[in-house]
Amino acid sequence: xxxxxxxxxxxxxxxxxxxxxxxxxxxxxxxxxxxxxxxxxxxxxxxxxxxxxxxxxxxxxxxxxxxxxxxxxxxxxxxxxxxxxxxxxxxxxxxxxxxxxxxxxxxxxxxxxxxxxxxxxxxxxxxxxxxxxxxxxxxxxxxxxxxxxxxxxxxxxxxxxxxxxxxxxxxxxxxxxxxxxxxxxx
Amino acid sequence: xxxxxxxxxxxxxxxxxxxxxxxxxxxxxxxxxxxxxxxxxxxxxxxxxxxxxxxxxxxxxxxxxxxxxxxxxxxxxxxxxxxxxxxxxxxxxxxxxxxxxxxxxxxxxxxxxxxxxxxxxxxxxxxxxxxxxxxxxxxxxxxxxxxxxxxxxxxxxxxxxxxxxxxxxxxxxxxxxxxxxxxxxxxxxxxxxxxxxxxxxxxxxxxxxxxxxxxxxxxxxxxxxxxxxxxxxxxxxxxxxxxxxxxxxxxxxxxxxxxxxxxxxxxxxxxxxxxxxxxxxxxxxxxxxxxxxxxxxxxxxxxxxxxxxxxxxxxxxxxxxxxxxxxxxxxxxxxxxxxxxxxxxxxxxxxxxxxxxxxxxxxxxxxxxxxxxxxxxxxxxxxxxxxxxxxxxxxxxxxxxxxxxxxxxxxxxxxxxxxxxxxxxxxxxxxxxxxxxxxxxxxxxxxxxxxxxxxxxxxxxxxxxxxxxxxxxxxxxxxxxxxxxxxxxxxxxxxxxxxxxxxxxxxxxxxxxxxxxxxxxxxxxxxxxxxx
Numbered sequence: 001x002x003x004x005x006x007x008x009x010x011x012x013x014x015x016x017x018x019x020x021x022x023x024x025x026x027x028x029x030x031x032x033x034x035x036x037x038x039x040x041x042x043x044x045x046x047x048x049x050x051x052x053x054x055x056x057x058x059x060x061x062x063x064x065x066x067x068x069x070x071x072x073x074x075x076x077x078x079x080x081x082x083x084x085x086x087x088x089x090x091x092x093x094x095x096x097x098x099x100x101x102x103x104x105x106x107x108x109x110x111x112x113x114x115x116x117x118x119x120x121x122x123x124x125x126x127x128x129x130x131x132x133x134x135x136x137x138x139x140x141x142x143x144x145x146x147x148x149x150x151x152x153x154x155x156x157x158x159x160x161x162x163x164x165x166x167x168x169x170x171x172x173x174x175x176x177x178x179x180x181x182x183x184x185x186x
Numbered sequence: 187x188x189x190x191x192x193x194x195x196x197x198x199x200x201x202x203x204x205x206x207x208x209x210x211x212x213x214x215x216x217x218x219x220x221x222x223x224x225x226x227x228x229x230x231x232x233x234x235x236x237x238x239x240x241x242x243x244x245x246x247x248x249x250x251x252x253x254x255x256x257x258x259x260x261x262x263x264x265x266x267x268x269x270x271x272x273x274x275x276x277x278x279x280x281x282x283x284x285x286x287x288x289x290x291x292x293x294x295x296x297x298x299x300x301x302x303x304x305x306x307x308x309x310x311x312x313x314x315x316x317x318x319x320x321x322x323x324x325x326x327x328x329x330x331x332x333x334x335x336x337x338x339x340x341x342x343x344x345x346x347x348x349x350x351x352x353x354x355x356x357x358x359x360x361x362x363x364x365x366x367x368x369x370x371x372x373x374x375x376x377x378x379x380x381x382x383x384x385x386x387x388x389x390x391x392x393x394x395x396x397x398x399x400x401x402x403x404x405x406x407x408x409x410x411x412x413x414x415x416x417x418x419x420x421x422x423x424x425x426x427x428x429x430x431x432x433x434x435x436x437x438x439x440x441x442x443x444x445x446x447x448x449x450x451x452x453x454x455x456x457x458x459x460x461x462x463x464x465x466x467x468x469x470x471x472x473x474x475x476x477x478x479x480x481x482x483x484x485x486x487x488x489x490x491x492x493x494x495x496x497x498x499x500x501x502x503x504x505x506x507x508x509x510x511x512x513x514x515x516x517x518x519x520x521x522x523x524x525x526x527x528x529x530x531x532x533x534x535x536x537x538x539x540x541x542x543x544x545x546x547x548x549x550x551x552x553x554x555x556x557x558x559x560x561x562x563x564x565x566x567x568x569x570x571x572x573x574x575x576x577x578x579x580x581x582x583x584x585x586x587x588x589x590x591x592x593x594x595x596x597x598x599x600x601x602x603x604x605x606x607x608x609x610x611x612x613x614x615x616x617x618x619x620x621x622x623x624x625x626x627x628x629x630x631x632x633x634x635x636x637x638x639x640x641x642x643x644x645x646x647x648x649x650x651x652x653x654x655x656x657x658x659x660x661x662x663x664x665x666x667x668x669x670x671x672x673x674x675x676x677x678x679x680x681x682x683x684x685x686x687x688x689x690x691x692x693x694x695x696x697x698x699x700x701x702x703x704x705x706x707x708x709x710x711x712x713x714x715x716x717x718x
Binding site for chain 1: 191192193194195196197198199200201202203204205206207208210211
């Protein structure tokens with residue numbers, strides 16, 4: 001089934017959309033979330049949550065690239081889960097809970113500003129990525145968006161791991177310079 | 187901004203980038219898509235996973251990847267499509283978008299090789315490169331070459347400057363031999379390149395690029411210097427790599443006649459501009475061009491290229507590469523090669539004026555001149571190929587620089603002596619290499635050529651070279667080729683000398699550095715050859 005057909009199912013509120021998405025992109029989402037969480041059960045939960053988010057967001061969204069759209073949601077959810085887990089480890093569940101409670105007080109304003117800043121950064125990063133060579137871009141995105149290991153990337157691209165790391169280092173430097181030039185306070 | 191912000195933003199990048207990476211990382215770990223059934227290869231070549239949409243958007247790329255010789259054309263087309271100039275500084279042109287292409291893949295880590303290895307590689311490989319070129323284009327040969335890691339992949343390539351529209355060819359050494367893996371064409375006419383400086387690096391946004399500065403001289407241009415950059419797009423195709431050369435900045439002089447006005451006297455105009463396109467100068471109506479910029483604006487652009495030759499120097503004197511200065515003082519001569527070409531019924535031996543020298547850690551590659559030094563006909567006669575060039579190879583260490591000279595005596599039948607000279611000069615703490623080639627001429631012709639217009643349109647420098655063989659110098663006839671006299675100017679006065687050349691004068695002293703016995707300080711020797 002094509003992405004377009006699946007998205008149409010979402011718009012028709014046909015629950016078959018979930019099954020088709022999971023069938024086509026479940027492993028994608030699982031891989032992205034797994035790279036972050038490194039826990040099978042948490043990853044599975046994350047994928048299920050992703051499907052739920054898709055159901056919530058389509059409509060009104062009508063993504064042209066459903067795989068990327070879903071994978072990005074998975075990444076977002078996985079990171080949230082990761083941060084929560086690590087906050088618990090640092091301060092225990094109580095701290096995390098307190099933090100969540102206080103977040104309710106400030107969350108609206110912060111999120112608006114935060115969202116605006118995030119949008120600006122996102123736009124700048126997209127422009128930056130546009131200017132990269134394809135190979136450098138793939139390495140960079142695979143590492144920092146898909147959270148894939150340098151070893152896996154190297155193997156996949158037929159490079160040495162050190163070459164991948166060097167490429168990443170160069171691109172990071174270039175991104176830093178670019179963002180500074182764009183006026184971001186780093 | 188916190189790192190978390192960046193991290194979050196990287197998860198929200200454009201879907202197409204996400205998808206692009208996912209396609210490459212499409213291992214079993216990622217896949218369960220029913221529509222993919224083919225064998226999942228272990229290693230993915232980046233070009234193999236180009237999204238179909240991307241390919242159809244620029245169909246010319248696919249064609250060009252198979253015909254690397256058209257790379258320059260491709261770049262031009264690509265640039266026209268995108269309207270982007272990937273290498274100009276982002277603040278250089280307001281209309282430029284941030285389309286820098288940054289090859290950040292792989293770095294050189296194991297490219298350090300000993301001098302001995304360089305000799306071995308170059309000696310055999312250059313010959314092979316020449317053969318390869320000759321097979322594809324009989325009139326094409328290598329003018330000069332350099333071993334360098336042009337694509338920053340940690341392995342050296344041979345970058346050869348050719349004499350034709352081939353432009354610069356990139357050779358790689360594989361276990362199966364030497365193969366051409368890329369071309370660097372020009373967006374300007376490569377045929378017009380009469381002198382090409384060595385490649386140098388510059389940094390942009392933390393990334394390194396190669397660039398070179400070349401001289402172009404052809405009507406209506408009297409003298410033009412062009413700064414060009416090489417752009418490797420990071421994609422390796424089965425049949426090679428895509429390299430593109432882009433002319434970044436140019437300046438020089440142009441002679442034209444304002445036919446529209448009453449006064450049709452030729453006018454020489456100095457121009458400064460972004461890029462280079464000699465085809466635009468096809469008539470007086472286009473002069474001056476609207477996109478010509480002021481000297482000050484040009485200077486500001488030029489100086490953004492960190493390693494570019496000092497603009498004031500170049501603008502004043504003309505110039506080529508300003509190499510990086512290294513404080514330690516080691517000098518090595520690496521190679522003198524030989525070339526042999528065959529034709530119907532004869533074999534011609536061309537000179538072997540080729541050297542890689544290392545001075546203070548910087549390697550300089552001299553050109554190969556194409557003069558015949560010997561000929562062997564199949565039936566009637568045979569004669570010497572002339573004195574081996576290396577017998578006359580001399581590297582002079584002088585205050586403020588070096589002079590490297592190749593000289594050999596041509597076969598008796600031709601009766602000439604041929605010489606190439608290279609000067610590596612220290613100017614303001616930087617080493618600069620100038621070269622000058624004298625192709626198979628009689629000594630008098632050599633004089634005429636050397637002290638005529640040529641040296642002015644070349645690097646703007648004179649070696650003060652006289653070829654021996656019945657040449658009258660200060661009333662003394664020099665008749666013995668072995669008494670080849672090598673003059674050079676006083677390096678302390680080099681700026682004055684160069685200024686004088688610009689003014690068609692030779693007001694400096696010549697000092698013999700070969701045997702110390704000769705001294706020339708007489709402009710009249712050269713008077714006939716000087717421009718009016």
